[in-house]
Amino acid sequence: MARFGLFGLAVAGSVQTALAGCKPHKPVLSCSAEAESGLVDSCKVETFGGLVLSTQFWDTYTGLESEGQLLPANSFTLHGLWPDFCNGSWTQYCDFARQYDPKPDPNTTTGKPDGVPVPPYTGPSVDTFLTALGHPGHKLLAWMNKYWIAQKQPNHQLWAHEFSKHATCFSTFAPSCFSHKDLKKHQDLLTFFDVSAQYFKFLPTYDWLAAADITPSNTTSYTLVDIQSTLASHHDGQVPYLGCSGKRYNETEAGKGSLDNGFTALTEVWYYYHVYGPVQAGKGKPVGADINGGSISSCAKAEGAVWYYERAKGSERKA
Known part of the structure; x- marks a missing residue:
């Protein structure tokens, strides 16, 4: 079970006070029969996006290296924290009042096409919201600029996208859950970014793979099941979703004639949870990516079919 303290990066007393009131006497597990909005307080229990995904990228370049936007050494990067419905479906952009994308x-x-159009945001970027919150915001922003890295766009645009598309669809991050008189504007955004960071820090994918001698290489490929079993061994035996891109295996020379049409370049890992109490409490129960019967990977399954490529020269910060 994932366990970490609230706001390990950006402690804000007023936020902790507000959320302390949301802690149930008996923690209720999201997606359980008890976790329905009519039965529990939706600030105390995640009743809307009860299947929580902590997602990570493995990119090999950013496209903005000349501007100093680099990838962290020896680490995946944070993609986001997502609230899927318990059946595995999802919604997005749930609150236009907090749409900063x-x-x-x-x-x-x-x-x-028949959905409600999402109005593009034209105001100040979300990084300015963090700096306006003082020391906690500055500290978190420094961490995000190291580990929450975008590709082909400034980091703050990815952060705005993740908050607007996903955070607004959690019941426990709703503005009504931040009603304490001392809360500052955009404290919900700080909270979401910080909690996303804490889940990521609890899931050191790079280190787990390296301990199993699975390291980035342009000359050695790996087998999907070996990557899956390694990560599952650190996730209560539950297999995360592995995403791949690049060529399909049966389009490569090695896979010519194969029926395996999975992709061959590892790019993403998604860890699935049900959570006790509010998402902010960090009490996650790992579940498998196939909990609703869906796919657990877009990667090729053949032996040695998956490439975990090295970062491009000049795209990574020095360790």
């Missing part, structure tokens, strides 16, 4: 993707609430 300048380039909404998708650009409707359903991702389809």
